[in-house]
Amino acid sequence: MILLTEEQEMIRQTVRKMAEEKLAPIAVRIDKTGEFSRDVVDLFEQYDLLRLKLPKEYGGLETDHTTYYLVIEEIARVCASSSMLVATQGSCLTSLLVSVDQAQAKRFFGRLGKGNVIMSWALTEPSAGSDVGSMRTRAVQDGDHYIINGSKCFITAGGIADMYTTFVRTGNGRGTKALTGFVVEKETPGFSVGKIEDKLGMRGSQTSELIFEDARVPKENLLGQEGGGWDILIESIKETRLGIAAQALGIAQGALDYATNYAKQRIQFNRPISEFQGIQFMLADMKIQVEASRALIYQGAAMLDRGIRDILPSAAMAKCLASDTAMKVTTDAVQILGGYGYMKDYPVERMMRDAKSTQITEGTNQIQRVIIAGSMLK
Numbered sequence: 001m002i003l004l005t006e007e008q009e010m011i012r013q014t015v016r017k018m019a020e021e022k023l024a025p026i027a028v029r030i031d032k033t034g035e036f037s038r039d040v041v042d043l044f045e046q047y048d049l050l051r052l053k054l055p056k057e058y059g060g061l062e063t064d065h066t067t068y069y070l071v072i073e074e075i076a077r078v079c080a081s082s083s084m085l086v087a088t089q090g091s092c093l094t095s096l097l098v099s100v101d102q103a104q105a106k107r108f109f110g111r112l113g114k115g116n117v118i119m120s121w122a123l124t125e126p127s128a129g130s131d132v133g134s135m136r137t138r139a140v141q142d143g144d145h146y147i148i149n150g151s152k153c154f155i156t157a158g159g160i161a162d163m164y165t166t167f168v169r170t171g172n173g174r175g176t177k178a179l180t181g182f183v184v185e186k187e188t189p190g191f192s193v194g195k196i197e198d199k200l201g202m203r204g205s206q207t208s209e210l211i212f213e214d215a216r217v218p219k220e221n222l223l224g225q226e227g228g229g230w231d232i233l234i235e236s237i238k239e240t241r242l243g244i245a246a247q248a249l250g251i252a253q254g255a256l257d258y259a260t261n262y263a264k265q266r267i268q269f270n271r272p273i274s275e276f277q278g279i280q281f282m283l284a285d286m287k288i289q290v291e292a293s294r295a296l297i298y299q300g301a302a303m304l305d306r307g308i309r310d311i312l313p314s315a316a317m318a319k320c321l322a323s324d325t326a327m328k329v330t331t332d333a334v335q336i337l338g339g340y341g342y343m344k345d346y347p348v349e350r351m352m353r354d355a356k357s358t359q360i361t362e363g364t365n366q367i368q369r370v371i372i373a374g375s376m377l378k
């Protein structure tokens with residue numbers, strides 16, 4: 001339970017209605033086929049959900065952080081795969097908002113404002129996951145361009161996106177000091193999409209490899225300065241980790257709602273299974289964990305809304321708790337549905353598979369614990 005303004009509550013109700021009525025059937029279909037669907041983009045365009053963080057002067061909604069996380073939560077409650085699109089779009093916009101100059105704002109935000117433009121965030125490489133500073137993809141300046149060589153993996157919206165916020169190595173610096181951000185546009189010569197992954201969950205969200213073979217990116221697409229990529233990343237993850245936390249919360253809430261209703265309907269031993277204390281205590285524990293996650297996430301959102309940026313450990317705690325909760329609550333939801341929970345005719349097994357991703361993306365939960373412990377012990 002969090003206190004929302006009238007406008008935030010109205011947006012939440014609108015997105016919930018849209019998700020329940022229009023997204024739910026798509027969620028089942030895209031999980032089954034394992035394919036991204038343009039229907040989701042069209043639906044989100046109708047509701048302006050791909051321009052939540054875009055400044056108003058460029059046709060965006062420029063919502064506060066609380067509203068942004070509420071939208072992700074409500075979408076993930078019904079279709080976690082589709083919430084990846086909104087979360088990734090937000091991650092990219094955050095990186096741009098903290099780094100672009102006026103000319104870039106006009107160019108990139110102007111394009112986003114026209115609609116139907118999807119963004120993707122490319123950081124991970126085959127040999128550089130948690131250890132971001134060890135990435136190998138490199139950009140070297142050549143006149144008015146940078147030439148990028150290397151590859152990225154596990155990239156959400158890879159092959160779907162129009163603009164890729166990409167972090168690579170430049171210069172001779174070591175570790176994170178040599179990271180630099182670029183916007184790589186999909187038509188860039190030398191840039192291509194590699195393997196499309198077949199995944200356990202989030203199956204309606206396309207995840208792919210990206211390949212850079214002498215990819216020529218104009219120097220106007222460099223974000224900030226050479227070597228400034230790590231600062232952009234840190235400023236971004238303060239916000240984006242809460243996005244994945246909100247996604248996890250939505251998955252957990254969806255599973256809890258489904259299991260609660262099911263327990264009231266399912267009759268065994270001549271009574272609804274919700275009358276058994278064994279089930280009641282499971283539901284109560286699920287509720288406690290969901291509400292604790294919600295409190296941490298929206299406390300982080302309220303801090304951001306007040307301009308407080310010193311929230312890395314808070315965001316890490318929210319992400320850890322919410323994603324561990326999503327995994328636990330969805331597993332318990334399957335248990336409450338018994339054999340039916342294990343079958344694909346019911347949504348909770350999909351939610352359980354989707355939940356696993358939230359413990360891995362935006363920094364694994366081990367890395368979140370490294371950050372939390374580091375902030376306690378420094």
Ligand SMILES: Cc1cc2nc3c(=O)[nH]c(=O)nc-3n(C[C@H](O)[C@H](O)[C@H](O)COP(=O)(O)OP(=O)(O)OC[C@H]3O[C@@H](n4cnc5c(N)ncnc54)[C@H](O)[C@@H]3O)c2cc1C
Nearest residue numbers: 121122123124129130154155156357360361362363364366
């Ligand atoms: C569905 C999905 C979508 C994704 N989308 C994107 C995307 O859009 N853009 C992007 O750039 N990346 C994306 N990723 C990649 C994701 O961010 C990485 O998978 C994640 O950061 C972990 O990196 P890794 O897979 O290389 O694991 P590794 O870093 O190799 O970790 C392996 C294991 O070792 C543990 N470990 C590593 N270091 C430590 C340590 N210091 N202490 C304790 N344990 C440690 C990890 O927690 C993990 O359990 C996505 C991944 C998934 C699954």
